[in-house]
Amino acid sequence: MTRHYTLTISCPDRAGIIAAVSGFIAQHGGFIVEASYHTELEAQRFFMRQEIRADSLPFEVDELGRRFAALAEEFEMNWQLSDSKLNKRLVILVSKQDHCLDDLLHRWRSGELQVDIPCVISNHEDLRSFVEWHGIPFIHIPMQEDKTAAFEQIAALFEQHRGDTLVLARFMQILPPFLCQRYSGRIINIHHSFLPSFVGARPYHQAYQRGVKLIGATCHYVTDELDAGPIIEQDTVRIDHGDTVDDLVRYGRDIEKTVLARGLRYHVEDRVLVCGNKTIVFK
Amino acid sequence: MTRHYTLTISCPDRAGIIAAVSGFIAQHGGFIVEASYHTELEAQRFFMRQEIRADSLPFEVDELGRRFAALAEEFEMNWQLSDSKLNKRLVILVSKQDHCLDDLLHRWRSGELQVDIPCVISNHEDLRSFVEWHGIPFIHIPMQEDKTAAFEQIAALFEQHRGDTLVLARFMQILPPFLCQRYSGRIINIHHSFLPSFVGARPYHQAYQRGVKLIGATCHYVTDELDAGPIIEQDTVRIDHGDTVDDLVRYGRDIEKTVLARGLRYHVEDRVLVCGNKTIVFK
């Protein structure tokens, strides 16, 4: 993969946005590798993502940003510019279950998921050895009496390790509102049901009791309303009457892994833009 | 397909049921074509379905039933015996949307769905010509002031046409409790969402607002709790941020058709057994 800059934009919809932005890029000789657009009709907002080859521009990413700022102001844009050379930094939260963690670490060590993982934090000791085998620091923060203090500690670690994104890889604790708000759009959870079905605890038991014929998993941004944040990715898998709750849990692990990995990749590659409680995902 | 008898059984679970039933069949020379079993652990009930080649037995289906009754009593069985020579009789209820009706009538006229359709009933006139082209009587029952009288009329028609099953093929009226109870386990609906998500009206709008990444359809038995009866079959299809509500409706039509057709076929072939609010589907 050659180095590229990714420009994401959202702004009020009107004619001429694509022309203005692509004209600006072309004027500096920029070579667009990938371009995606979307208009959210109800919100009357326009969304855009462009990948530009770094070596096609005569200056660095900071200079690109400076020059773009005037145009951005004219169109009232929220915008962001990232450089593929700089990896996103993921801080991962886990409890005892390791299937999502195992999957993410494998994708990381095989080079498929191009991120840095400065540390893994857990409220249990169980997964220390596995994480440390990867050369990644493992930090144990118990969640007993004073949960607020524990979450403050997590926030401090996230800052200290300059985390971009907090990934809840089957972390079995509910995040307090102050954290959800402080890192809005930067905390990603995998929920083990096809939301909005089976919100809350023990979704596989709920699914079993209801007798559904498919179960699912949902990757979403965390907000302070439980399991109600913007959905990034979902999938389902077929079950039947012969499957016990244990079977559902087993099938579920496979889609949880896949759905989290896909959602996280979209996020890391700046493919996800949020509009109200919905996401635009430029695959 | 050679003629066969289908025996379905449910009874308290214990050792020796399969041996007793298959011993009984073998003793009369019966040739089993297909056999399925399931134990519902929580309910401690055993479920069973067997297809026996008609020409392997020295007597007719009535005599088979008479001889089986003693064994059935010993094991406290609920049981049912059907003859593939006798088609189930479906009475179909529709409103204005015709995609499910078109699909069912095509499967019927191609011989794929082996049933009789004595009549189609609708609260609108729109689909008369299409139904009558098939040589099937079309009965218009308006649903305006006195809905109870209208539903009484539907029940009377169902009886008069000796209906086995009432199929709601996108019928946009809520059935009154007396009908749901009278024909418990015999009324099949297609709901245009992946239940239990988006119960009630306008599920595609609800799905659009929630920003889900898959939409679904659910075929279920109708009970007097809205959209909460035993689920027979479900499926989902992927959507994305670019899809409008109209797109969802369009994708939805395709899975509604497929899911209703599959669920109905399982029902018609006596593959669906109900246990509480869940179904066992012996595919």
Next chain:
Amino acid sequence: MTRHYTLTISCPDRAGIIAAVSGFIAQHGGFIVEASYHTELEAQRFFMRQEIRADSLPFEVDELGRRFAALAEEFEMNWQLSDSKLNKRLVILVSKQDHCLDDLLHRWRSGELQVDIPCVISNHEDLRSFVEWHGIPFIHIPMQEDKTAAFEQIAALFEQHRGDTLVLARFMQILPPFLCQRYSGRIINIHHSFLPSFVGARPYHQAYQRGVKLIGATCHYVTDELDAGPIIEQDTVRIDHGDTVDDLVRYGRDIEKTVLARGLRYHVEDRVLVCGNKTIVFK
């Protein structure tokens, strides 16, 4: 749906194409509703599709084309401009099986598939009544001794009815090379296997013999090499050891219908661009 013009382009890849085209559109006040881009790396060609709201431009589609021609020449573009007000004209070829035809005609009469169908041509009489119920002329062209003459007659009818696209909706005859070449990129077939598996006759039998666990269907442009043209759309469905060839045929009908309908919609909406033996499908 408001009226729109669709501009599709393919040209040698280089920097500045998007800027030039979107600049041209913006200069005339054109409002872009949907835009898609793709670079085919091996072929070093760029592909593009834009939908422009008709009422945002001060002139008609012909004038838009005239003004665009100079730009198109500069970039050595192959390009096409269509007007959503003008329906594509499909001539459908069928034999005896009617599931794809039924599906297409239902989508047509419900307004989902916005096309004109000037006639349906068949080598059998079986489907006349169904087609004529729709008010569409049905033309019987037997395929016995002189197949070349029959295909010449089909070509003549296609011309006479000003057909844009010839749809083989389970037409069980192999088209002669002269037809494939004359209407290159305009003949669409549905093949009842997941190509390139099981080319040629009786693919469901081939699939059954090989013991595959999924079967599929493929919608593709017809070329003079049998079942080897550019693939537009495919899908698969799960089967198991209990399924007979008849079951495969039955499952297969459902995916054939869906895959043909999807592929045809992409084609009709100018979403399919051909590059060598592959397609770019801007969904």
Next chain:
Amino acid sequence: MTRHYTLTISCPDRAGIIAAVSGFIAQHGGFIVEASYHTELEAQRFFMRQEIRADSLPFEVDELGRRFAALAEEFEMNWQLSDSKLNKRLVILVSKQDHCLDDLLHRWRSGELQVDIPCVISNHEDLRSFVEWHGIPFIHIPMQEDKTAAFEQIAALFEQHRGDTLVLARFMQILPPFLCQRYSGRIINIHHSFLPSFVGARPYHQAYQRGVKLIGATCHYVTDELDAGPIIEQDTVRIDHGDTVDDLVRYGRDIEKTVLARGLRYHVEDRVLVCGNKTIVFK
């Protein structure tokens, strides 16, 4: 999971087999937990799998086998009896790619895959540290000049470790016929295409060139005809024109893992019976 015995049978089809076998089991008080049947019509053979609760029988599995032998002979059965207490022993062969190995070892260490893994053998050193972290011996057997000697060594290790099944988890060497024949029905491979499409080398490149819209993976028993053995499990995933060969490889890894894990689980639980070049999989 309570301990159970699994009895699998194949024999010429005739009336009374189920009655005889279930009668035999019932006569000893055996409690059947799960039962599956299938008749392969062309081959006129009957296939059967039963799980019996160990604690419902008054004797051990050996005695059960001794008593069953007479019945088995009468019906000319091929049969096999296994005890859930005794884990199958898998010897895993890998090269450099570790995604399938990682997936299998995770399922093993989480207890999902109940097997013993006496050793992992590879023609490269790359995966030693990861395997040894699990406490599993890693054996490096280079494949350079004398491949026959190397494969003889693999066979010797398989015997010495009392392997039941040889798993090729993306092992990039073709097994010699003598091994395929010696361990017929006991060597499982994951092939990175939807067989029979794209047999042989570089299937993702082949798929990319052909322009298919789905790619797949196939888990199959290895025979001496390359990629042509009985298929146990397959699956597909959607791709589009924007995906490069690298993207196909990435998507492919996910279905390779899943398909191998599913196929292997069926095999390990004695759910797969072979009939000619096809499999019966009692899920």
